[in-house]
Amino acid sequence: MVPPLPGGEAEAGAELDGATLYNQFECSRCHGIVGEGGVAAALNQTEWPEDELIDIIRNGRDAMNGYPPETLLDEELQALIPYVQAIGRGEVESTIVLYKRQLPPPRLSCSDAAQPATRTDCGGN
Numbered sequence: 800m801v802p803p804l805p806g807g808e809a810e811a812g813a814e815l816d817g818a819t820l821y822n823q824f825e826c827s828r829c830h831g832i833v834g835e836g837g838v839a840a841a842l843n844q845t846e847w848p849e850d851e852l853i854d855i856i857r858n859g860r861d862a863m864n865g866y867p868p869e870t871l872l873d874e875e876l877q878a879l880i881p882y883v884q885a886i887g888r889g890e891v892e893s894t895i896v897l898y899k900r901q902l903p904p905p906r907l908s909c910s911d912a913a914q915p916a917t918r919t920d921c922g923g924n
């Protein structure tokens with residue numbers, strides 16, 4: 800069982816996870832997979848107040864389009880905000896490691912080799 804990601808705890812019982820939403824709605828595409836920045840600003844420098852985050856996410860900012868309620872439901876926004884705030888507090892560096900732990904082990908394309916376990920060139924494919 801992988802520990803919950805910071806900021807990922809939405810209302811009890813809800814399936815909505817801030818980290819998942821952050822990637823699902825492609826925040827990561829512009830702001831980096833853990834908010835480290837990319838084509839758009841890093842999000843791990845400032846903890847944005849909730850009302851400002853709502854404004855930015857709903858209405859957009861500069862080259863960022865807003866996410867209207869039809870696209871990003873209110874409950875999704877509510878789950879996303881604490882996650883983005885956790886990024887802002889610098890708590891999310893380990894997210895990528897946690898994600899990797901949840902992934903199944905990579906399939907090696909040379910599994911039909913005579914002695915795959917002893918081959919050292921299987922991992923890079």
Ligand code: HEC
Nearest residue numbers: 824825826828829838839840847855856860861862863883
């Ligand atoms: C198409 C690229 C793109 C996507 C997708 C995107 N953003 Fe942005 N975002 C920007 C740009 C551009 C800015 C303005 C700041 C800048 O120029 O880097 C911005 C600004 C912000 C800011 C204010 C940061 C600052 O320093 O001004 C926050 C917070 C933010 N975005 C959160 C999000 C979240 C959360 C999502 C996903 C729901 C998201 N963004 C999706 C491009 C994007």
